[in-house]
Amino acid sequence: MARRIILDCDPGIDDSVALSMALFHRSLDIVAITAVEGNVPAEMATRNVQTVIEQLDPPRLPRFGAATPNDNSDYRDACFIHGRDGLGEAGFVTADHHQRHLSEKIICDEVRAAPGEISIVCLGPLTNVARAMQREPQFIENVAEIIMMGGSFNGIGNITQTAEFNIYCDPESAREVFQAPVKKILIPLDITSQVQFALNFIDMLPDETNSVGAFLRQVVPYLFRSYHQQLGLESVQIHDAIALLQLLEPELFELEAWAVDVEVKGELTRGMTVFEKRRSRNPAHNLEVARVVDVSAARQAVIKCLHS
Ligand code: BDR
Numbered sequence: 439m440a441r442r443i444i445l446d447c448d449p450g451i452d453d454s455v456a457l458s459m460a461l462f463h464r465s466l467d468i469v470a471i472t473a474v475e476g477n478v479p480a481e482m483a484t485r486n487v488q489t490v491i492e493q494l495d496p497p498r499l500p501r502f503g504a505a506t507p508n509d510n511s512d513y514r515d516a517c518f519i520h521g522r523d524g525l526g527e528a529g530f531v532t533a534d535h536h537q538r539h540l541s542e543k544i545i546c547d548e549v550r551a552a553p554g555e556i557s558i559v560c561l562g563p564l565t566n567v568a569r570a571m572q573r574e575p576q577f578i579e580n581v582a583e584i585i586m587m588g589g590s591f592n593g594i595g596n597i598t599q600t601a602e603f604n605i606y607c608d609p610e611s612a613r614e615v616f617q618a619p620v621k622k623i624l625i626p627l628d629i630t631s632q633v634q635f636a637l638n639f640i641d642m643l644p645d646e647t648n649s650v651g652a653f654l655r656q657v658v659p660y661l662f663r664s665y666h667q668q669l670g671l672e673s674v675q676i677h678d679a680i681a682l683l684q685l686l687e688p689e690l691f692e693l694e695a696w697a698v699d700v701e702v703k704g705e706l707t708r709g710m711t712v713f714e715k716r717r718s719r720n721p722a723h724n725l726e727v728a729r730v731v732d733v734s735a736a737r738q739a740v741i742k743c744l745h746s
């Protein structure tokens with residue numbers, strides 16, 4: 439039976455690749471896609487989720503949740519990587535969706551309707567899950583598991599010296615979710631960034647006769663430009679697609695249980711994920727962390743999923 443999933447995301451080019459993999463995958467039943475402020479501000483994230491669904495035109499339409507701004511005064515977007523519109527400045531036009539529900543309401547509703555059955559895949563900041571917990575404190579007990587792209591095991595960040603982008607955007611929410619009594623799997627930056635894609639990735643996308651190929655061929659080239667111009671890199675990292683693989687091909691990862699918290703105060707370390715590495719302390723583990731990935735198999739799995 440297909441696994442029932444809520445995809446919480448902030449498209450974003452790598453989010454778009456992950457959505458392209460997930461929406462057509464036989465083993466997943468995407469019950470909802472909920473937008474969260476992150477790579478782009480809330481209104482644009484909401485619009486981009488609609489755009490991606492429209493462009494991909496999947497066989498079953500998921501429910502859809504709208505983002506609202508987070509409460510973090512340090513928040514900044516990542517348009518320098520994903521383009522001013524978050525989708526590679528491809529110029530997509532999307533009609534306004536009038537009937538909007540907040541992401542956290544959709545998350546609570548879907549989990550309440552199918553207790554214990556729904557996994558949440560978080561590909562952006564953890565704002566919506568934290569808000570769902572505040573809205574309905576018992577909601578978390580009914581979540582099957584949460585799979586998150588975020589944080590950094592080795593302590594090296596991508597938005598600051600120490601913080602990974604998704605956690606940096608809303609550290610307080612991340613801290614709340616990390617402490618929540620539910621099974622959690624974290625796919626950190628030091629795992630996702632090992633799987634690099636060279637320029638020939640574009641040639642390996644489905645062709646334009648297919649909605650996935652037609653969409654990604656308009657969006658992905660921008661990522662190569664921004665990695666080159668902003669980061670001086672010739673290969674790109676598609677973090678969210680790698681995190682999604684944890685669900686689709688779990689054997690590609692080795693997981694370990696760890697005690698981890700989020701720094702919410704430090705001037706240089708706000709948004710850093712802090713792992714209890716003093717083994718002698720015998721800490722209470724609060725989540726599982728991917729520590730090893732089969733890099734070449736993961737790269738192939740992304741391409742295979744995009745063709746499925
Ligand atoms: C994460 O930050 C975002 O820019 C990406 O979409 C990914 O979710 C990587 O740090």
Ligand code: CA
Pocket residue numbers: 447448449450452453476477561562678
């Ligand atoms: Ca993302």
